[in-house]
Structure formats: C-alpha cells, structure tokens
Amino acid sequence: MAKELIQQNVRVNAVAPGFVDTQLVGGSLTPPLVEVVRLQTPQGRLGRPEEIAATIAFLASDDASFFVGDTVSPNGGFVTS
DSSP states (O other), rough: OHHHHGGGGGOOOOEEEOBBOOOHHHHHHHHHHHHHHHHHHSSHHHHHHHHHHHHHHHSSSSSGGTSOOOOOOOOTTTSSS
C-alpha cells in the first residue's frame, strides 16, 4: 500500500506500540503480570498514551516526510531489533 499511495503523495506507516499504561492493559493483565512486563522492559516502565500520540503526531508531520512504509515501535526497549 505504501508503494502505491506514495505516488499520490500519501505516506503509509504503522505504529506498533509495546505495553502502554491504559485501562485496556490494566483490565487485561493481572497486576503481577504488569509488574513482570515492567521489569522486563529496559526502560523500567510501561509507555504512556501521550508518548504513543506523540509518535503518531511525528509521523503525520512534515518532519517525517521521508518515512514511507515503516513500522515504528515505541516500546521502551521491550522489543529490539
């Protein structure tokens, strides 16, 4: 899709966040499991919704004009390449 739509000046990217401190995570995972995830995350915490929103805002901005067909994963180091 990214290769096709860039011809129309439409950039296609994806955001694949790690664990984010939201009601969904709190309601889906038990507190001990949330603590395990926190301890396994090199940054030592879950993400904040505003951090994911900032990532999306960046990708929508002109500053990210050369990002095409990428997946960005704000995850505090939980998943690394």
